[in-house]
Amino acid sequence: MAESKTAHSPLVTYFSMISLLTLCPPFVILLWYTMVHSDGSILKTLDYLRQHGMKGFVEIWPRPTATAWKIIAAYAAFEAILQLLLPGKIVRGPISPAGNQPVYKANGMAAYAVTLITYLCLWWFGIFNPLVVYDHLGEIFSALIFGSLVFCIFLYIKGHLAPSSTDSGSCGNIIIDFYWGMELYPRIGKHFDIKVFTNCRFGMMSWAVLAVTYCIKQYEENGTVTDSMLVNTILMLVYVTKFFWWEAGYWNTMDIAHDRAGFYICWGCLVWVPSIYTSPGMYLVNHPVNLGTQLALSILVAGILCIYINYDCDRQRQEFRRTNGKCQVWGKAPSKIVASHTTTSGETKTSLLLTSGWWGLSRHFHYVPEILGAFFWTVPALFNHFLPYFYVIFLTILLFDRAKRDDDRCRSKYGKYWKLYCEKVPNRIIPGVY
């Protein structure tokens, strides 16, 4: 049984799954409704619900229409074709717990550029207006909620009947299997990697596409784009560009290398990312805040700096591992721990743990600029409403939980070597504080 299975007890799984199924879909719809139809005001939406009750809630839940399905199908097919056909360097992922090493084609940056250029050209030449996406947003989210459920059932069945590698298997509990996933690296055929598609090419790509959509919507409505919207869109695009620039590095992270493809992660990438991660921009469409050049530029520079530091943390760790510690970290030879561990097949392997540079400040310092970056692309909304800040708050909780989850996993993987790292670098996230 691989580590993703042992990490979650049945009770945590049931609780997590029930919350995700019952609370998150209505939340996605209510957030969209509040942003688009309720002036971004939670109080206004609550007032509506108080007056109209459950019937009112059912009425505001958009039904997935044919237009919504067509938009999703066209987008998904386009991204799948780009993933399969665009050229890219062949890269190898980390060796899995069962000893497999997935091979990828690193064409994310090309797919990202082609997607955005195509989308802007479709708009500019009057072939497809992004306003159609904005005007059907509720229906699209609704279709994604149902569609992703069906997709995860497919993953579950595939995991049982046709797993792509030995990094798969059942833990004997159908709910845990469905929720946390059966396969670590599911593929269709030899080349179409499902997690690259859901996490990167559908989820992360939709973030950029929707950020641009919100900007275009404001432009088409008002004939101009406010500086707040510009700062928000530029920062979100810089972030997503950074992501695709570093996509092959992402294939070494927990999402890909440790978490199996199940409902938890797929739902997050297919529904939560497009709806919640993009929400500060969704809010700004109907709230054209003017910040003034100085404030707008200050926020922009601070945001870009945070995104850069976050990138540099990931780059530093990756470069350190790639060169087997034979690199410079902040101008010096890195300090490190040589940590040995045993794989599920009983082999003893060693990994290097970096204990200087960003990774010497705290064990998950990279989450600090990640959270601050999100704050800076939200703050152009100023402080009239709470809802635009939901993503930053959610992200903070997610990353604090993730840091704990990762520490627990590393402790059980590296034992005394991890203890040594914790002694050398005592703080988990915020240097000197936590």
Ligand code: NDP
């Ligand atoms: P990473 O996978 O990048 O880092 C954790 C892993 O790195 C550990 O599991 C361990 O893996 C290895 N490791 C830990 N400490 C060290 C060390 N000192 N030296 C070398 N290797 C070490 O973490 P994440 O996947 O959480 O983050 C990747 C990026 O994604 C970050 O930029 C993060 O901010 C971002 N992110 C964004 C989210 C969002 O929703 N916006 C959510 C999550 C992440 P091993 O087993 O190989 O030793």
